Amino acid sequence: xxxxxxxxxxxxxxxxxxxxxxxxxxxxxxxxxxxxxxxxxxxxxxxxxxxxxxxxxxxxxxxxxxxxxxxxxxxxxxxxxxxxxxxxxxxxxxxxxxxxxxxxxxxxxxxxxxxxxxxxxxxxxxxxxxxxxxxxxxxxxxxxxxxxxxxxxxxxxxxxxxxxxxxxxxxxxxxxxxxxxxxxxxxxxxxxxxxxxxxxxxxxxxxxxxxxxxxxxxxxxxxxxxxxx
Amino acid sequence: xxxxxxxxxxxxxxxxxxxxxxxxxxxxxxxxxxxxxxxxxxxxxxxxxxxxxxxxxxxxxxxxxxxxxxxxxxxxxxxxxxxxxxxxxxxxxxxxxxxxxxxxxxxxxxxxxxxxxxxxxxxxxxxxxxxxxxxxxxxxxxxxxxxxxxxxxxxxxxxxxxxxxxxxxxxxxxxxxxxxxxxxxxxxxxxxxxxxxxxxxxxxxxxxxxxxxxxxxxxxxxxxxxxxx
DNA sequence: AAAAACAAAAGTGTCGACACATTTAAAAAT
DNA sequence: ATTTTTAAATGTGTCGACACTTTTGTTTTT
Numbered sequence: 001x002x003x004x005x006x007x008x009x010x011x012x013x014x015x016x017x018x019x020x021x022x023x024x025x026x027x028x029x030x031x032x033x034x035x036x037x038x039x040x041x042x043x044x045x046x047x048x049x050x051x052x053x054x055x056x057x058x059x060x061x062x063x064x065x066x067x068x069x070x071x072x073x074x075x076x077x078x079x080x081x082x083x084x085x086x087x088x089x090x091x092x093x094x095x096x097x098x099x100x101x102x103x104x105x106x107x108x109x110x111x112x113x114x115x116x117x118x119x120x121x122x123x124x125x126x127x128x129x130x131x132x133x134x135x136x137x138x139x140x141x142x143x144x145x146x147x148x149x150x151x152x153x154x155x156x157x158x159x160x161x162x163x164x165x166x167x168x169x170x171x172x173x174x175x176x177x178x179x180x181x182x183x184x185x186x187x188x189x190x191x192x193x194x195x196x197x198x199x200x201x202x203x204x205x206x207x208x209x210x211x212x213x214x215x216x217x218x219x220x221x222x223x224x225x226x227x228x229x
Numbered sequence: 230x231x232x233x234x235x236x237x238x239x240x241x242x243x244x245x246x247x248x249x250x251x252x253x254x255x256x257x258x259x260x261x262x263x264x265x266x267x268x269x270x271x272x273x274x275x276x277x278x279x280x281x282x283x284x285x286x287x288x289x290x291x292x293x294x295x296x297x298x299x300x301x302x303x304x305x306x307x308x309x310x311x312x313x314x315x316x317x318x319x320x321x322x323x324x325x326x327x328x329x330x331x332x333x334x335x336x337x338x339x340x341x342x343x344x345x346x347x348x349x350x351x352x353x354x355x356x357x358x359x360x361x362x363x364x365x366x367x368x369x370x371x372x373x374x375x376x377x378x379x380x381x382x383x384x385x386x387x388x389x390x391x392x393x394x395x396x397x398x399x400x401x402x403x404x405x406x407x408x409x410x411x412x413x414x415x416x417x418x419x420x421x422x423x424x425x426x427x428x429x430x431x432x433x434x435x436x437x438x439x440x441x442x443x444x445x446x447x448x449x450x451x452x453x454x455x456x457x458x
Numbered sequence: 459a460a461a462a463a464c465a466a467a468a469g470t471g472t473c474g475a476c477a478c479a480t481t482t483a484a485a486a487a488t
Numbered sequence: 489a490t491t492t493t494t495a496a497a498t499g500t501g502t503c504g505a506c507a508c509t510t511t512t513g514t515t516t517t518t
Contacts, residue, residue, distance in 0.1 A: 065294030100325035
């Protein structure tokens with residue numbers, strides 16, 4: 001058996017260069033540091049990060065899989081361009097997926113997890129009372145809440161899809177569109193209804209409420225967009 | 230301007246080596262030619278296909294994104310191992326996603342597309358009458374039908390997710406588990422109800438029927454699995 | 459002067475080689 | 489003989505180089 005200091009602690013937590021690159025680029029893209037629609041020059045980016053093109057390419061391939069960049073053969077990769085239409089499509093996806101998540105969460109969350117979720121919501125309530133709806137914490141809080149419910153579904157496919165893929169795109173929209181929410185108070189209340197349904201193990205109701213919650217969130221976005229014109 | 234024979238016809242239909250490799254490997258995995266759970270040796274596979282490891286690696290990365298292989302740093306890639314639990318999870322995903330697809334299809338399909346769908350279903354009916362439910366055509370037909378409805382949703386996110394990612398996994402299950410369906414007749418009828426709802430542009434009903442259709446398909450799978458024990 | 463043809467520059471696709479990690483096999487120690 | 493150490497072999501991660509494509513800039517042609 002090998003020495004413990006060289007051997008990796010438990011499982012394979014071996015972080016590869018490509019992993020770090022991917023994380024770094026994903027953050028940069030989501031936060032708009034690399035602007036949407038901009039072309040990615042492999043030689044330049046590789047030099048900036050001090051890595052070879054090969055490693056960079058693998059990172060880009062992963063970004064492509066998450067739909068954060070689009071690549072065309074021989075033409076190179078571009079950061080995706082966000083659009084109102086796509087955002088609406090994503091809301092439709094979320095309505096379906098998170099609706100199902102809520103249904104499954106009502107069935108599969110442990111009592112412990114439900115209690116923790118209630119505690120989290122309580123915390124959000126305090127924050128709202130204090131600082132009268134500061135946008136950032138609200139949005140982060142909303143995402144936390146949804147995140148936990150997805151985890152609670154215990155469906156690995158759902159979890160991977162929503163938490164890894166879709167939420168990054170959503171975060172990108174939030175960063176880049178601003179997306180001020182005038183409905184933190186209402187969202188908070190809707191979360192309350194949802195948690196009640198889950199506590200009561202009412203799967204049907206949980207799905208219904210989640211879908212309504214996301215739909216009204218979408219309508220809010222639609223309204224914001226319309227008034228921007 | 231360049232000569233037309235060397236220049237690619239219209240857009241960029243430039244097929245890269247990695248593309249072909251990916252297609253080839255995906256087919257091999259889905260059809261079980263490369264058995265599930267087996268380790269993928271990069272040098273060996275690269276040699277077999279007469280390509281460099283770099284290209285192969287990019288292809289594997291794509292397979293990983295589609296969850297057809299799992300890769301662990303420094304340990305290499307393995308073809309996924311199919312499990313009953315995962316199959317059930319996939320059915321839950323489908324229920325959510327295809328339910329939404331049907332809803333949107335009822336709203337967004339053109340009259341033309343609906344007619345084509347009806348024609349397709351008619352064709353399936355003929356086949357069933359003729360050859361008293363041959364498994365293969367049934368399954369393929371079922372997939373065709375679902376495929377078109379997803380397309381009809383006009384939601385690009387949904388389409389990419391279902392048609393590119395999820396259906397490949399499903400096909401893999403069908404190839405490798407056999408998955409004899411004793412309900413081709415019933416599935417055919419359920420498709421009929423669905424098409425009626427779509428023709429009537431009843432989105433709510435379309436979603437409901439699709440979800441029920443997939444749920445009963447799932448129950449069939451569950452039953453088959455139980456009797457195998 | 460505008461369009462076409464050509465040449466140079468930059469970029470992407472593919473490859474082979476090396477460094478490091480893991481696995482396998484052999485040798486040494488108990 | 490069993491276990492531990494050591495060494496060889498295999499495999500993955502990363503790199504730099506070359507071939508071919510696309511883009512850019514210049515020259516030629518009308």
